[in-house]
Amino acid sequence: MNGPAATYDEAARSAGLPLGSCLVERRLDNGLWIAAAQVPSARVQRLVGAVGVGYLDEPDDCRGLAHLLEHALFLGSANFPEAGELARWIGERGGRYNARTDETVTDVHLHLPPDEADEGLARLVDMLARPCFEPAHIAHEVEVLDAEFRARLADPALHRLAALGRLCREGHPARLCHAGNRKSLGDDAAHLTTRLSDFHTRHYRSGGMALAMLGPLPLEAQLELLERHAEPLPTGEPSPLQRPWRWGEPGGVAWHAPQAMPATSALELIWPLPQALAAAHGEWLEAVAARLSDGRLAATLQAAVELDSFDVTLTPQGVGTALALRLAPAPDEETVQTLLAACRMALERALASPLTERPVAPVELDVWPRRCACRLAAAGNPSAGPAAPREALQPWLAVEQCRLLWQSPSAPGSWKRLAETGTAWHPQPLASETLPLPWRAAPALSARTLRPSVDEPGPYLVNQGVGFQLWAGDPLRLPDAAPASFCLGWSASLSRQAARLSQWRQNALPLRQAAAVHGLELRCDGDARGDWLIATGPAERLDALVELAVACWPETVTRPRDEAPKGLLAQRMLTRLVTLPPPGTPGQQSRQPLAWVHGDTDTQAAEALLRRLAARRREDDTSYEVPAELHWLSAQADDHAAMLEIAGPDDTPRSRWLLQLLAQCHDAAFHHEMRQRRGLGYVAAVRYREAAGYPRLGYVVQSPGTSVDALRQAIGQFLTCQGEALARLDQATMTSRKRALLAAAGPPETHAEAVARLWHALRRHPLADAWQPLPWEAESQALASLHADELTAMASAIAEGRLAQRWWLHRPGDTDT
The missing domain is CATH 3.30.830.10 (Metalloenzyme, LuxS/M16 peptidase-like)
Known part of the structure; x- marks a missing residue:
């Protein structure tokens, strides 16, 4: 490995990784970017493959093609041809996987035990390099995307993107919906398979891709794995992409979903920026964003508006490169104009005096490798020539360059409707003059003198x-x-x-x-x-x-306040x-x-x-009303859905581990049974969750057409017919599952995680007179002592209904009961 170790340490510190980490980013001879991050405290190895092509790069007459390709990657590849094979393999190892198609990048990310990184990377590269495109599977996946599209019509995030398109130039792909559905993709499976293959051949090439890893494996081992597994990727540069400037003239748009919630509103203020210019001066932009979020603007706005949230970001969703502010609520036009005026003034102040000494917050280990891989894949070849001076950014950040996106409550007015999504919208003028708010100071945090530091005893x-x-x-x-x-x-x-x-x-x-x-x-x-x-x-x-x-x-x-439905x-x-x-x-x-x-x-x-x-x-009333064993949700979407919630018998480590193991055993089989074999719906999953340490499982199915009664029956039949059989593990498999589970949920990866776990363990024993052992040590011992027959017994208890349970049900038109 070339280069001094100090350089790798400094690179990790600059990236916000924990102390003791090392980081290397480099471009291989075939054009592939790789990034390896050794984080000794990490429990799992995180693997990400990213491709610098997204939904804005699709053919105009086949919207949703990039999203469909992302789905198709999981339908089998040259060396692992069986559909669902990856989900089964990862599930057996206690890992996780997901994928995402964004505007200009697509990524697949896996979380695995460190000793599975070699095979995991082989599978990841194989699915990216040599996916199988079987027309029958593609036809089925189009139906899945269509069900997903219809389900997302109840998600405000889809309508936000649709409204955002009204701020873009006529003819630009960003004006259209790219989620993909049966109408936009067509029903000719053979023709669609050919188009998928062609899209993959042109864009999934090493020169426009990146692989990133983060985990406890030594840096040299990670780099060796990345370089070795990079070889099967198609070599060369991807087809050139035309990405013209998307934005129309500065202006505003008001919008709401077809069934708007009267109490829901939010305001986004967006200053679009050229990507190369913003990348060249990223640190200065971060300092500007830090000044905007130093507490003064929030205090000023909150004195006039009951502000629930206020976020400043340089990576707004669906916007490209921009400086963006999001504020909620924004219930009426007067409030919108008040917020706009104050934020414009605050931006002028931030540009004049950016906050350059704000401490860098540590990154989330789950998020970092994905962002790194996507950044590298989108970068392509480094731009040649000197970067433009910082002063070139000033015109882009002028107050008059703002784009406004207002999620408005459903109110009287002339609303237009987008044909494909039903999104209601109308142009929203930006007032040029508004009386400014009186500026408030940020909350003052007085400092006290510290005593000389001494060695702190144990708790x-x-x-x-x-x-x-x-x-x-x-x-x-x-x-x-x-x-x-x-x-x-x-x-x-x-x-x-x-x-x-x-x-x-x-x-x-x-x-x-x-x-x-x-x-x-x-x-x-x-x-x-x-x-x-x-x-x-x-x-x-x-x-x-x-x-x-x-x-x-x-x-x-x-x-x-009623929370707006999300997701x-x-x-x-x-x-x-x-x-x-x-x-x-x-x-x-x-x-x-x-x-x-x-x-x-x-x-x-x-x-x-x-x-x-x-x-x-002392006199606080801590009572509450326990939800009934059968609970109907108010109508939130056009789909039917059912979830069986099963509670563990107690909140001990033993119960928590057993339910996590059961989730691993059941998830892939449940997904296959509900989605592939029965064809019930778009979502079918088994998920483990905790609340205050209490463990529970959720068996959930969302379907566009199947009745709630049929969904409940299908879930019940799965548990009675397969639940116990799937939990019968031989000793070798049980040992492997336990080792993988410990890698996923063992000792804390960061001190922040350690503090949170220690704190909640203490809260579970509020009257103890001695400090409890480190919770992860007790949990590790409990996991080591589990036997396979205990897992089978827990599955049997669920199948026979001997554990507390509750049904959550939804069908269009129902109300809470």
Whole structure:
């Protein structure tokens, strides 16, 4: 391996990877970009293959072709010709896989145990290089895409993209919907197969592709794997792509879905940028974005509007390269113009004084390799010649260059309708003059003087028996540890928890942004055991952050909001497994506030805060209404759907591991049974989820035409006829599955994950007088002790209905009952 090791360390630090990581990016002789990231603390090896072609590169007369090709990659390849083979192989190893088609890039990503990386990469490259295109399989997949398209008509994200197209030039592909359906793709399977093959031959070539890996394997081993497996890829440059500027003249569009929610609204302000120019000055643009999100603009806007969310990004979905702001809610035109005026002024301020010293937040390990591979695949050959000066960006960021996209509540007015999606829209003028808002200061986080640092002891109980419990000390220090952390939880009513958490996050929005400027991170959340927060970062301002976060917590909910539906109906159903207590399990809250601190946190200040909380929470009502065993969802889409929720017998590591193993055993077979053999619908999956440590499984099917009763019967028949048989594993298979599961859910990969897992383990034992063992060590021991017959017994208990369960059902036109 050429190059000094220090260079690889510095590259990893610049990319935001954990301390101790190494990173290499290089281009091979065949034009393929590769990236290898060694992260010693990572549990799994993440593999990504990306191709620099997306849905905007499709033929005009075959919209959805790139999306269909992404699906077709999973229908078999030269060395692994069986459809569904990849899903089965990954499932047996406890891994995960997914794929995505974006505007100008398509990617496939796998998560596997490190010792499976060699074969996993072989399978990934084979599906990218030599997919099988069988007309019968392609015809079936067109029907799947058509069902997906119809299901997505209930997802606001589809209508957002459709409305966004109204801001693009006439004749540009971005004006059209590219999800793909039976009408846009046609019903001639043989002809469509030929077009798929031609599209693949022209664009899936090494010169326009990238492979990326991230995991614990040594850097040299990763590079060897990447270089060796790159050889089968078709060599050469892809066909040249014509990508003209998409945007029309600056302006605005208001839109809503065909069945708009009156309480749902959002505003996006977009400044499109030339890709090469933005890439050349990426750090400066990030500094501008950081200034916009330093808390001052959020505080100013929130004083005038009940702002729930405010995000600044340089990678807005479906927009290409741009600086974009998203704010919600934006309920009327007056609010829209007020927000627009304030954001325009804030952008002028940010351009004049970007925030250049904002700490770089660590990346999410699951996200990083995909973004890296997509960036490299989209880059192609490095551009020749000197980059344009930064001043060339200024005209693109002028206030008058803004494009406005307003998700409006359904309101009176002249609305046009897009024929394909039914999206309602109309032009939205941008007012040139609006009275500016009075500027507010960002929340101030006072700093205290730190005492001289000393070696911190292991966790010990500072105080108990006085209405609260306080722990101090850190049992684990990973290289990327924050200087200090403060975890705090208390009992709270579950009956209106979702609305209360939404209001808490709204109240704390400027605070979270101001904290980020000082390298602090704040998370406010809640679950079946109550409400809680985790704050991490430099100790001198941490206590002040927690004090202000608690002050933002609402005693009562004054503005309950209905969450806008997001994603497919089946995905919304699965979120119930995370947000609600499982069936048959009453809330087990402790009325005593609980806290855990480490680092140079002021324990006296923590005690004082806990004492005040204990006095306030003494009379709290923690009761809640348990959802019925059969629950109908209000009409949210035109599809039928059913999900069987099954709760584990308890919240012990044994139950959690057994349900995760069952999900592995059942998922691929359930998908094949429901989608391939029975042809029931677009979505068919088995998913494991937890809420406050309580494990449960969800067996979900979403279908455009099959009745709810038939879906329930199909799920029940699968469990009674196949559930137990699929869980009968021989000793070798059981050992392999356990090893893979430990790789996927073993010791924490980052200190942030370690803090969260330690905190929630502590909350499960709120009155303990001794610190519990590291939870992942106890979980590892529990997994090692499991026997195959225990797995079979759990499957039998599910098939016989001996575990608590609940049905979630949906059909068009129904309401909550």
